[in-house]
Amino acid sequence: MSNAAGFTLKDLSDLSDSPLLTLLDHICEGSLIVDDHARILWISDKYRSVLGVDPQLDVRGMPVEELIPNSMMRQIVRSGQPMLLDLLRAHETWMVVTRIPIRDQFDQVIGGIGFVFYKDMDYLKGFVEKYGRLSGRPTSAEQQAVSLRDTKYTFADFIGQSEPVERLLQRARRAAELDTTVLLLGETGTGKEVLAHAIHHASVRTDEPFVSINMAAVPDNLMEAEFFGVAPGAYTGADRKGRKGKIHLADKGTLFLDEVGDLPHNLQSKLLRVLQEQEFERLGSNEVVQVDVRILAATSRDLKAMVDAGDFRADLYYRLNVLPIQVPPLRDHIEDLELLADSMIRRIAHGLGMSRKWLSADAVDYLKSWHWPGNVRELQNTLERTFIFAQGSTLKADDFLPPSPEDTSSSSVAPTIEPLSDAVARAEREAIIQALNATGNNRSQAAKALGISRANLYEKMTRLGMT
Numbered sequence: 001m002s003n004a005a006g007f008t009l010k011d012l013s014d015l016s017d018s019p020l021l022t023l024l025d026h027i028c029e030g031s032l033i034v035d036d037h038a039r040i041l042w043i044s045d046k047y048r049s050v051l052g053v054d055p056q057l058d059v060r061g062m063p064v065e066e067l068i069p070n071s072m073m074r075q076i077v078r079s080g081q082p083m084l085l086d087l088l089r090a091h092e093t094w095m096v097v098t099r100i101p102i103r104d105q106f107d108q109v110i111g112g113i114g115f116v117f118y119k120d121m122d123y124l125k126g127f128v129e130k131y132g133r134l135s136g137r138p139t140s141a142e143q144q145a146v147s148l149r150d151t152k153y154t155f156a157d158f159i160g161q162s163e164p165v166e167r168l169l170q171r172a173r174r175a176a177e178l179d180t181t182v183l184l185l186g187e188t189g190t191g192k193e194v195l196a197h198a199i200h201h202a203s204v205r206t207d208e209p210f211v212s213i214n215m216a217a218v219p220d221n222l223m224e225a226e227f228f229g230v231a232p233g234a235y236t237g238a239d240r241k242g243r244k245g246k247i248h249l250a251d252k253g254t255l256f257l258d259e260v261g262d263l264p265h266n267l268q269s270k271l272l273r274v275l276q277e278q279e280f281e282r283l284g285s286n287e288v289v290q291v292d293v294r295i296l297a298a299t300s301r302d303l304k305a306m307v308d309a310g311d312f313r314a315d316l317y318y319r320l321n322v323l324p325i326q327v328p329p330l331r332d333h334i335e336d337l338e339l340l341a342d343s344m345i346r347r348i349a350h351g352l353g354m355s356r357k358w359l360s361a362d363a364v365d366y367l368k369s370w371h372w373p374g375n376v377r378e379l380q381n382t383l384e385r386t387f388i389f390a391q392g393s394t395l396k397a398d399d400f401l402p403p404s405p406e407d408t409s410s411s412s413v414a415p416t417i418e419p420l421s422d423a424v425a426r427a428e429r430e431a432i433i434q435a436l437n438a439t440g441n442n443r444s445q446a447a448k449a450l451g452i453s454r455a456n457l458y459e460k461m462t463r464l465g466m467t
Helices: 009-017 019-027 045-051 073-079 121-135 141-148 163-177 192-201 220-228 265-277 303-309 314-320 330-352 361-369 375-389 420-438 443-450 454-463
Strands: 030-035 040-043 083-090 093-103 109-118 182-185 210-214 254-258 279-281 288-290 294-299 323-326
Touching: 030 045, 030 073, 073 093, 073 109, 163 192, 163 323, 163 330, 182 192, 192 210, 192 254, 192 294, 220 265, 265 279, 265 314, 303 314, 330 361, 330 375, 420 443, 420 454, 443 454
Parallel strands: 182 294, 182 323, 210 254, 254 294
Antiparallel strands: 030 040, 030 109, 083 093, 093 109, 279 288
């Protein structure tokens, strides 16, 4: 290490041989070092074991999120601020971690170091219960751990290093700092729900509930009860004790309104009241319930065009559109596809309990040439399907291609008969796409044109990977 205060880049590379690091690694459950771009420079053997990483796998230079999808090390090197005590979940295990930026002699961040101190939450039980007694909070260590990670995703789960994604995450992090209404705009499958979870997770409400409701998935006649709750005995068959609605359940926390463009017109004024006055009335009651709830909304529809057409209230639109964030489609940051695909393949292999597979160069080129109308969700479905059926450890371009006419035209080979379930699914997909195109992506009108309910349409779209 240099005589001046701080580290040099060479010091950072040599840090893994430091006696101090050797001592720390001996007393903790694992450690790693990243550079200022959050690329792995070194990881201890103990941490490899905890993460289930092949001891022979060369991880040097790999973005840290590829190894630890929900890592916060990138935020550490960007902000220059340490996280002295945090929880990290990996392989169904909660771990207590410390993350510290590393600075050079000019006080510039050149990397970061992370330690796993405990992977058994029982170690913290006494500490948390003591803190609970002092602060008057619940004394269960498990409750404390869950409250710190109430959401499914963090910003680290939104994979990408392209300029559009960097701008998006910068704006989303700014939104997390401000306790105001956010409107996420973008095509289906772009990751709006992931961002909503991440914004809540990074906000001052992170320890409070995160409640979501998908407007397109709830039948119109049940929407009001689902949204606002039901008073005791409000109607025949209603619960005698009543039932809290999503807004009430989200009190002190965040309410995520997915596909808010599908909110029935008769409920739009009631949602406006919640936004303006932070109050509502349960179905069958005149009692006003006060709440403190932050609204995050998302839609794949053009709300401004709906306002102009009279299908969406202008005053509600302006209340929702306080801080709009446009989520780019995959084709606009296609350079992130390889990183995204690699991360997805790791999760697929882990979820299926199968060996890791790799993308060949021609497969990457083929995937980048596709326009991905279903965006990241379509990529996920494509990779999972190909992963299951492909032979060998490498996914090649041919594994993603449909059979060519020449392959099935030989008279010596019996024609391939498409399974009925596949034929039905293909026909349903084509009919839904035609209906959505004809109605300007208005799902209510598309469902009506198809002769099915909106909830049934959404169920089919989810099953077919179209949502």
